[in-house]
Amino acid sequence: GAGVSQTPSNKVTEKGKYVELRCDPISGHTALYWYRQSLGQGPEFLIYFQGTGAADDSGLPNDRFFAVRPEGSVSTLKIQRTERGDSAVYLCASSPWVGSPYNEQFFGPGTRLTVL
């Protein structure tokens, strides 16, 4: 596809349930990022991948959050035992290659997660 895609666009779940959010980066982009955005705030970093490995996961709020990118393309963000405070828009971004001096990141439309 032409841009970053994320599925689902909206997800409503109940407190305590498990959810998976998917990100398809732009083809050929080696770096993939996950951010979380609460209402009225700027995005906050969660984790980023170079290829298949997580290069920086310092933004994951706790061990209920986990992300994978097994083949270096599609990534899945997994949230266990969801809490109401997890409600937010989850944004995925990709960029061409980590060695570039520029760091323009291309964002997907986001997944709006609502935990009831």
Added chain:
Amino acid sequence: SQQGEEDPQALSIQEGENATMNCSYKTSINNLQWYRQNSGRGLVHLILIRSNEREKHSGRLRVTLDTSKKSSSLLITASRAADTASYFCATDKAAGNKLTFGGGTRVLVKP
């Protein structure tokens, strides 16, 4: 945590006027970028300025960077109703690293 703050938090102007918003950050940076977001969904990259640059232009956009003051400004000239959006600055400490965003400026351009 947010890297810095944006000022003002909200801005309302008439079509055709200029819109100026500012961003301050706390630590040394590699690049500073500005993004636009419509309706709380995906962000669109507008312009990137490197730490050794002082000013860049792109169409109706002008960005300045003052690393001694750890601040940047975004100017949108001759604004249009379609410029109504939230604008965020974002910094990184090294190429390929995570972006740290400000809280954003919500701009309303009235026709």
